[in-house]
Amino acid sequence: MWNALRQxxxxxxxxxxxxxxxxxxxxxxxxxxxxxxxxxxxxxxxAEARALxxxxxxxxxxxxxxxxMFSGAKINETEGRAVLHTALRNLDGGPVMVDGEDVIPQxxxxxxxxxxxxxxxxSGAFKGQGGPIKxxxxxxxxxxxxxxxxxxxxxxxxxxxxxxxxVSNVDPADIATVLRGCDPATTLxxxxxxxxxxxxxxxxxxxxxxxxxEAVADPAAQFVALSTDLEKTGAFGIHPDRVFGFEDWVGxxxxxxxxxxxxxxxAIGPDAFRAFLRGGQDMDRHFRAAEWHENMPALLxxxxxxxxxxxxxxxxxxxxxDQRLGRLPAYLQQLEMESNGKRVSMDGADLTCESGPIVWxxxxxxxxxxFYQLIHQGTRIVPCEFMIAAQGHEPxxxxxHQLLIANCLAQSEALMKGRSLDEARAIMAKKGLSGxxxxxxxRHRVFPGNRPSVTLAYPQxxxxxxxxxxxxxxxxxxxxxxxxGINSYDQWGVExxxxxxxxxxxxxxxxxxxxxxxxxTAALVGYLRTHGA
Numbered sequence: 430m431w432n433a434l435r436q437x438x439x440x441x442x443x444x445x446x447x448x449x450x451x452x453x454x455x456x457x458x459x460x461x462x463x464x465x466x467x468x469x470x471x472x473x474x475x476a477e478a479r480a481l482x483x484x485x486x487x488x489x490x491x492x493x494x495x496x497x498m499f500s501g502a503k504i505n506e507t508e509g510r511a512v513l514h515t516a517l518r519n520l521d522g523g524p525v526m527v528d529g530e531d532v533i534p535q536x537x538x539x540x541x542x543x544x545x546x547x548x549x550x551x552s553g554a555f556k557g558q559g560g561p562i563k564x565x566x567x568x569x570x571x572x573x574x575x576x577x578x579x580x581x582x583x584x585x586x587x588x589x590x591x592x593x594x595x596v597s598n599v600d601p602a603d604i605a606t607v608l609r610g611c612d613p614a615t616t617l618x619x620x621x622x623x624x625x626x627x628x629x630x631x632x633x634x635x636x637x638x639x640x641x642x643e644a645v646a647d648p649a650a651q652f653v654a655l656s657t658d659l660e661k662t663g664a665f666g667i668h669p670d671r672v673f674g675f676e677d678w679v680g681x682x683x684x685x686x687x688x689x690x691x692x693x694x695x696a697i698g699p700d701a702f703r704a705f706l707r708g709g710q711d712m713d714r715h716f717r718a719a720e721w722h723e724n725m726p727a728l729l730x731x732x733x734x735x736x737x738x739x740x741x742x743x744x745x746x747x748x749x750x751d752q753r754l755g756r757l758p759a760y761l762q763q764l765e766m767e768s769n770g771k772r773v774s775m776d777g778a779d780l781t782c783e784s785g786p787i788v789w790x791x792x793x794x795x796x797x798x799x800f801y802q803l804i805h806q807g808t809r810i811v812p813c814e815f816m817i818a819a820q821g822h823e824p825x826x827x828x829x830h831q832l833l834i835a836n837c838l839a840q841s842e843a844l845m846k847g848r849s850l851d852e853a854r855a856i857m858a859k860k861g862l863s864g865x866x867x868x869x870x871x872r873h874r875v876f877p878g879n880r881p882s883v884t885l886a887y888p889q890x891x892x893x894x895x896x897x898x899x900x901x902x903x904x905x906x907x908x909x910x911x912x913x914g915i916n917s918y919d920q921w922g923v924e925x926x927x928x929x930x931x932x933x934x935x936x937x938x939x940x941x942x943x944x945x946x947x948x949x950t951a952a953l954v955g956y957l958r959t960h961g962a
Contacts, residue, residue: 430485430488431738431739431782433481434478434481434482434485434735434739435739437477437478437481438473438478438735438739438740441473441475441478442473442740443879444473445878445879446471446472446473446845446879446881447845447846447878447879449470449473449475450470450471450845454470455468455470457470457476458470458472458474458479460723460724460725460728461725462711462712462715462719462725462897463711463715463897464887464888464894465725465885465886465887465894465897465898465901466885466886466887467725467728467729467883467884467885468883468884468885468886469728469729469732469883471841471844471845471881471882471883471884472732472735472736472812472881472882472883473740473879473881474731474732474735478735479722479731482731482734482735483721483722483727483731485731485734485912486721486727486731486908486912489911489912489914490911491727491908491911491912494911495716495717495907495911496717498511498512498513498515498907499515499525499713499717500525500526501513501516501525501526501527501532501678504916504918505678505680505916505918505919506775506916507916507919507921508677508918508919510677510678510918511527511678512678512680512683512918513525513527513532513676513678513679514679514680514683514684514686514687514903515709515713515900516532516533516536516678517536517540517675517679517684517686517687517706518686518706518707518709518710518713518896518900519533519536519710519713520703520706520707520710521710522710527676527678532676532678536687539673539674539675539687539688540687542673543673543688543690543691543694543699544694544699544702546653546671546673546691547590547691547694547695547698547699547702548698548699550562550565550590550591550617550695551589551590551591551695551698555617557614557615557616557617557645557651558614558645558646558647558650558651559612559613559614559615559644559645560614560615561615562591562615562616562617562651563591563592563611563612563615563616564591564592564593564594564610564611564612564615564616564617565590565591565592565593565594565616565617565618565619565692565695565696566594566595566596566607566608566611566616566617566618566619566637567593567594567595567596567619567621567691567692568596568597568604568618568619568620568621568630568633568634568637569595569596569597569619569620569621569622569627569630569655569689570597570598570627570629570630571597571681571682571763571767571923572680572681572682572683572684572685572689572763573597573621573622573623573627573630573655573681573684573689574595574596574597574621575597575682575756575759575760575763576682576684576685576689576690576760576899577595577621577685577689577690577691577692577693578595578597578756579754579756579757579759579760580685580690580693580705580895580899581593581595581692581693581696581697582753582754582755582756583751583753583754583756583757583890583895584693584696584697584701584705584753584890584892584895585753586753586822587696587697587698587701587891587892588696588697589697589698590695590696590697590698591617591695591696593692593693593695593696594607594610594611595607595692596633596637597629597630597633598629599628599629599632599633601636603633604633604636604637608637608640612644613640613641613643613644613645613648613651614644614645616641616651617651617652617653617695618634618637618638618641618651618652618653619652619653619654619655619691619692620634620652620653620654620655620656620665620667621655621656621688621689622634622654622655622656623655623656623657623658623674623675623677623681624656624657624658624661625654625656625658625661625662625665626658626661628927628930628931634652634665638652638665647666648666649665649666649667650666650668652665652666652667652671653667653671653672653673653691654667654671654672654673655672655673655674655675655688655689655691656672656673656674657674657675657676657677659672659674673688673691674688675687675688675689680918680920682763682764682767682768683764683903685899686706686709690702690705693705697892701892702892704891704892704893704896705892705893705895705896706896707893707896708891708892708893708894708895708896708897708898708899708900709896709897709899709900710896710900711893711896711897712725712726712896712897712900712901712904713900713904716900716904725901726900726901726904726905726907726908727904727908729883729901729902729905730904730905730906730907730908730909730912731908732812732883733745733786733812733905733909734909734912736786736812736881737783737785737786738782738783738913740810741783742786742809742810742811742812743783743786743787743809744786744787744788744789744809744811744812745786745787745788745789745811745812745813745814746789746790746800746804746811746812746813746814747761747788747789747790747814747816748790748791748792748793748796748813748814748815748816748840749790749792749793749815749816749817750792750793750794750815750816750817750818750833750834750836750837751792751816751817751818751821751890752792753890754792754816754890755791755792757816757898758788758789758790758791761788761790761902762788762789764902764903764906765785765786765788765902765906765909766785766787766788767920767922767923768785768906768910768917768918768920769784769785769906769909769910769913769915769917770784770785770922771784771785771913771915771916771922772784773915774913774914774915775914775915775916780913780914780915782913784913784915785909790814793815793833793836793837793840794833794836797836797840801840804844804880805843805844805876805880806875806876806877810880810881811880812880812881812882812883813840813841813844813880813881813882813883814882814883814884814885815837815840815841815882815883815884815885816884816885816886816887816898817833817834817837817838817884817885817886817887818830818886818887818888818889818890819834819886819887819888819889820888820889821833821889821890822889822890837884838884840882841882841884843876843878844878844880844881844882845878845879845880845881845882846876846878847875847876847877847878847879847880848874848875848876848878849875850871850872850875853871853872853874853875854867854868854871856871856874857870857871857874885898885901933946933950933954936954937954937957937958939958943955
């Protein structure tokens with residue numbers, strides 16, 4: 430299955446991408462849905478490679494698996510669950526059945542409850558014990574934090590509600606820093622934990638409750654739970670009216686479309702939140718209806734497969750030239766690496782190819798003065814994914830946004846074209862150098878070029894566009910996982926460290942000895958206990 434792709438890559442890997450860019454390539458190797466444009470012409474994928482990649486989708490039955498996901502089949506086979514985050518943004522579609530029951534009425538009822546509560550907070554109808562709510566603190570971790578934290582920052586121009594803050598790390602510095610800037614009498618705390626047992630989240634929740642209890646008579650009255658366990662939320666003191674649950678067919682890293690997005694809804698309002706959902710819904714419809722050669726999530730996934738599994742490039746840089754998307758690389762890091770960072774296929778057999786890539790990145794132009802040195806001149810090839818808006822939210826600074834656009838486009842062009850040794854020699858000669866010194870200095874100024882990138886362009890970062898982008902990457906992960914034959918929707922890799930942390934806590938606290946631990950761990954515990962006293 431992979432041999433034809435790898436053989437094609439072997440025969441074309443030295444071909445300059447720049448030589449392929451004739452007048453038609455940018456049109457033929459790009460795809461648009463709505464106003465969102467994906468340009469993958471600055472890769473070494475040609476028509477034959479694309480045909481082989483699309484054949485991969487057909488051989489792996491991706492279309493059938495896609496319909497199984499949307500229809501509520503339990504494609505998360507290791508946990509026996511459906512995968513239906515798409516149902517949370519199904520604003521206009523028909524029924525979605527799980528175990529013979531249409532889940533859409535409950536999804537919409539929960540969305541309506543969220544909207545009613547959000548409006549009550551925003552209008553001041555729901556008050557703290559010191560007056561209208563001025564600050565909202567969302568306590569979660571992983572998908573209960575990264576999604577809403579990323580989206581809240583991305584949609585800052587649409588904030589017209591209370592200030593929104595996010596706490597995730599069990600490091601006390603995180604919650605202490607956030608609470609220091611809030612008034613407990615006018616702060617709402619949202620505790621986001623499906624089981625209401627996540628150790629980091631519940632530790633921070635108890636800290637926040639104690640902090641609030643020093644200033645108000647009933648701290649639990651200013652708490653909201655995003656959880657399915659009414660018994661545990663009730664024991665914490667949270668009234669059922671302020672508990673918003675979601676089903677086990679919504680994975681944590683896919684959950685901000687529902688109750689996990691409550692903090693975002695309070696910040697931007699229910700109408701803007703629905704626009705965000707509608708952007709995701711539009712991408713869902715495109716993904717289900719478009720032919721593979723015009724299907725944006727499928728093509729983005731195939732580009733990733735070409736670079737990782739075929740070309741052997743182990744990392745992928747996400748480079749938004751949009752400061753408000755500063756948390757998107759971290760969000761996508763979890764989405765992709767927790768989903769597709771597996772070592773066995775669905776049947777438990779070892780994978781015969783590499784699994785998901787290492788995903789990382791930072792906003793441009795900051796990265797240009799940090800890690801772009803390695804991207805341009807390092808010995809490893811790092812495929813890059815640029816993102817750029819045609820306009821920002823600061824019309825009086827449009828000339829500065831144009832500089833941002835120029836930088837984004839220049840970087841992808843520079844990665845592709847590079848600079849030859851002859852060109853570098855000419856530059857050094859103009860500077861008056863000659864002989865061995867000219868040669869030495871010129872070699873430092875050579876850029877290998879022929880380094881691939883894609884660019885995702887959009888008119889402006891609106892709630893609808895953000896919804897499109899997030900859903901695009903969700904479906905990209907699905908397609909890559911389906912091609913690899915893995916389960917993208919479990920995450921057993923996070924369990925072992927959590928189990929060991931629970932057993933180590935009494936050792937660290939001095940309630941148990943470290944004799945059963947390995948020598949390194951025991952020595953580190955001893956050092957930290959000595960210096961922590």
